[in-house]
Amino acid sequence: MRLALLLMTAVVLTGLQGESVLAQDFTLRPQRLIVHYAGDASPPRSSSSFSIISPSARNALQSMDYLRPLAVGARRLYQAKRRLTQSELAQLKRDLLSDASILDVEEDILLQKATAPNDPRYGEQWGYFDEVAGVNAPAAWSLATGAGVIAAVLDTGIVAHSDMDANVVPGYDFISDPIVANDGDGRDADAGDPGDWVAQDECYDGSEAENSSWHGSHVAGTIAAVTNNQVGVAGLAFNARILPVRVLGKCGGYLSDIADALVWAAGAPVDGAPENLHPAKVINMSLTGQGRCGGTMQSAINMARQRHVSVVVAAGNANADVRQFLPANCKGVIAVAANNREGARAWYSNFGRKVDVSAPGGETDVPGNGVLSIWNTGLTVPGEEAYQFYQGTSMATPHVAGIATLLYEADPGATPGRIESAIKLGARPLPGDCDGGCGAGIADAARALAALNGDLPAPARGVLRLENLQGEENAWDYYRFEVPRGAIEMVVRSFGGTGDVDLYVADDVRPTPNKYDCRPFIDGNEEQCVFPNPEPGVWFIGLRGRHSYRGVSVTASWRKP
Template structure:
């Protein structure tokens, strides 16, 4: 499977980041890496039976010398196909093309791997003075003025990450989670999916163990660092302070020693929000906020977008890291997905952190820190005082003793925003995900420094955001992204219905730009017509209330000209 990189930058050389990823084919599927075992996720317009799925895949695979099998159905409805062998990029691409030739196939995604994106009165926690990201006037998030208004009580935040290793500064906030890693080898715990989301360590024991041309690395305890930023116990005379320190943390494990797969992450998103996943017990404490400090290359896949759409329909706010490649976040997922809050990282003086991604898909910035200067050797720690201090473990491989260490990364910025979302929902529980995002973005303060390329509306301000909830909340319009589309020149589109909702229940009128030639959209949001030319179009659909309030979503539409 393709290598996708950690969005968080750990303080250890072993977790230093590098850029890599897949080039996209047709704007939706990523070209598979040569020589690696491949799995594909196939979405259907009308789901066939399991036997029919297998029969079709077997017939198509036979032409290429493959023996595909159906691994399982995803919670999003897609079929996870194992090609049965390590295949070349060309062979995998041919299989994708064969599958997409079926008019009943809506999309085909490579089952890519994702990696961690690392990483009132003042609280009496002894390490609080080092948490500049929470309180410093210049580039902190202004938490002290927010805490008298909310501490996140009654809100559960799912941390979809490496799992959780016990830490006394977070333990009292943990609720039951789940381990979604289906590959027992990658899981590093000797088993596949189960109800134990404990982090056994994501270490590797030899170079290239994950087939990524990497040196072996120690365990990161990444999910535990993220959890502490969100909800470490506060005013307990110990360790650090959490942002939403009365919220609950639900550890949802998807990242093992070789990262995690898109299929596992998609199921985890659905389950965390209260959705149903085949073979997995129901989530008894669905999360109102999801934090994903992880990611990989490529524009948002249909599988990611479908899972995120499900979570948002379930009322869950999804927060994601923008990525650590110092590049346009539109070229990475899930930061490029619709209906997420994409978070860039800022440093202690309020500039964009040197590693942070940027661009139009970024919604806002939050402290991500810098444990070294951009000119220092990657993996070294030269400015630990400028990192984000949180809960950790000192075990190099398996769990050792609990500790506290600074990390840097958009992995560390995202949980600042997940924590702020929990504070907002703790104060006003009826907020929709769209309202959480809009109020947060409307109440930032200007980034004190510079951000070439764009860091959204500004630097998140917790006090200003919480105070804004005392007034009337503006209506918001959420347009559900349908995922990337495709078709053939001369073949009629039977009808793609775009869905949207207004938080005040108002009527909506639809319009679109960028539709392939020959297609039109009705005012009720249905796209029909017959494509008259091949090519790839970037389509933006807008839904608007009579008052002028509107929302939009953007996706690709590829028309094959043969």
């Protein structure tokens, strides 16, 4: 399994008729950089524009080839003309940032699918119905089955399968590098999975050879495999439709491609890609990489949320704090850890305060603990359709994406914040151990629907209630309250009134625009923050007028087991 975040590298070779092609050895390829320009700056496309910036930045840009604009704000993608040493790369970034018109420079890193090692086949689809460790899907199916909702799967693409094809709408292949794509070209309208097999040392020195994973098909099958057809497996939201968006290929996928794909899946236009005729309400990203959540990924997530799209992501499989892994450490996502059949954190699953909820990810070394879904027998290119047991937070994530899909059928106008809150409020405490924190508990489809409809009981004790609040644009007001030791859930909510207020919550300090533990990023006054395992002690609520507001109410509450 490739857990580490790899940096994309390449070498330019001379091809026929003067064309340049990229070597297949990823360890020799030149680095690619995403340059974020100030909003009113004019990002240079060629050397004729370089005179508008500082000499150091101009020289740095001239040392790279311009590739394309990104769909995420004023960002453009460049590639070094040769592979740089780490010191050269660091200096290049410093030179670019020496100009005031350049806000940020990110390396176009390669993220991988968040799969754990797989072993022989075991068990059935216990993750749907197991009373201890499942998501209680059967109790939800009388209320919702995902009808009318599109769920996008940003992954390796999908392979043809008779137990899936009827629930798939046309997608898109966003892999721009032909070598990564492994299908002979770059971006195109074919979201089929050609296979992602790799040879030993192909991705980096010491990397292992791996067969094709058919990872995207496995993920998609958990969300919406064809059901009640007396064939194969069932999907959790089996009347939904899958929008396959290919972003992962050989050795993973570029951050720039994933960001563009996320924006497109949400229905926003992307330069060079066709209009998305089937915009998603839920986006599943069972992929991970080590590092901070930079502006590129965060901006793409924000753009999706602005279109009322929920983004559900894998926590990762490094048995480490999720704060070190993107996109799970980004704001505005639902980060999913994995539990085993005993209701404990799976041994490989990441953990921590940024985990929102857990779901069945399985442990295939224990008979019956794997997650069964759609697969293919091909070791390289597609072979015969089949089914397989996998384990990983990649497998847990589509369980939660499926629940979000059910919720959007129940309330098509729900905001991503309301969907996330319903999933968290409906979660059941883990009956097993979870060192480090596994979020609100195990996701429960039926309880999430009840929470969305306001049918769950209120928290055990309210500790703060404020009414008829008002403020002016950009003005701050602060409120202080205390959380006792042993509280397992804290909910802070703003609602009612007129205008637009932004809710901020922070542990032990007054929140600021750049320092907070929760900010929902939602238009209007209906905002909510849920903390599954709040730290005991003093907490602060900050209200900032995005515009002037009147008559707003705020509640803060906690509960114990």
